[in-house]
Amino acid sequence: METKQKERIRRLTELLKKTDRIHLKDAARMLEVSVMTIRRDFSQEDEPLPLALLGGYIVMVNKPAAPATSQPVAAATRRHHRDDMPIAILAAGLVSENDLVFFDNGPEMPLVIDMIPDEITFTGICYSHQVFMALNAKPNATAMLCGGTYRAKSDAFYDPNNPSILDSLNPRKVFISASGVHEHYGVTWFNLDDLPVKRKAMEHGIRKILLARYALFDEVAPASIAPLAQFDVLISDRPLPAEYAIHCRNGSVKAITPDSEGE
Template sequence: MASFNGDDTRQGRSSPTERLARLAQAVRLDGVMRLRDAAALLGVSEMTVRRDLKHPLSPFAYLGGYIVAAPDTETPYSIDTEKDVHARAKAKACAKALSLVRPDETIFIDCGTTLPHLAVGLSQGMPLTVVTYALNIAERLAGRPSIRLILLGGVYEPASASFAAGPQLALLDQLGVTKAFISAGGLHPERGATCSNFHEVPVKQKALAVALETHLVIDRSKEGLVRPAWFAPADAFTSIISA
């Protein structure tokens, strides 16, 4: 008598490597796939798909019910590489965001290669308090006498020119942040806002929690993409500013 192993009997028709190859083609098209859709596509149970995702040759990660490319299968994020990519669109998106900044506000500026355009574009002489954990933001604002700069320190992460802020995050609870300008490596209508670096997630989420307004600033190349580290649903922002 055949033993019951909690899976369906169709899994014998294909090997894990064959199923992973089919799955790679499907995920490549949309960047993300639901577990149940993957099971239907492959003609196996969700349990089989979960086992396949743990296979040594699997190029995928399973995050919150979705199958995405695993972090180690992507080209590692480097701020030096990314800073010139879509630079004109990034500058245009930040030009739109600048219209939201008012004198005497306390604003949070996220890390990455988009928001330095916002920092550079802040009006000379406008009194502001700026909170950031990004060195490339702080460097652009440190010499401005009208700006009170608050840098959230921690372990420095060279790839993103930012700090993995631990206990320093509590400082955000003590500040009256009016607007938070957030960056993302991907924005998917179902999967939400994601980034490449996991150390950024708690900082982004804390800024989203304390700010009166939250504005996601991205270039349109990020739309539809899913990066390894999820930090917010797509509807978590007061506005999405793109160009």
């Protein structure tokens, strides 16, 4: 029988097949244990491990290079910022068994889905082709694609003039990407075409979760999504600037970063 220690090592190994390294605090949050527990896992293991602790990061030992033809085309074309990994790990940790989750068209969304443990059964709603492909790759995920006209520039489907599956569904979690977060202008996005779907998802969603890199604070994009106070949770890769931390507290928005306390 697999011990809890070996299960944690196995899950970390699976995660590191998708990325080069994981911060120790991010790994602890994903596994729902303390940092000291993970450190003990590494120090008490008698057999050689496929992983190693280097400073504050966990890395794969002698990670093999993947053959050029082994990666699906959809996965190979995904692009995300280097600061998206801690956000993706924190966001994935919020997805629970049997959740109904909306994922918008942000570039980090396929990475969020990749970080959700394969054993979790959930349903994902999306309108992005890349997000749909990421959901299809999860063994216990059901993918629901909002139909419409495909636009290659956005790699997404749009149909603003007809009913949407979101009209009759209430996602338990709604993940929304931002291009900018500003105290006065609120949460903004670069693509006007995405606004109707983002707003509809927020209207029907139970828990609205904003994903925003630290570098995007004080930035303003052309399309306004909503005031920051309309979100329940804000996830970022670093502790928020002081004025935004105060803004979140005043608006009852829970801020989650790699250095914050667990949920």
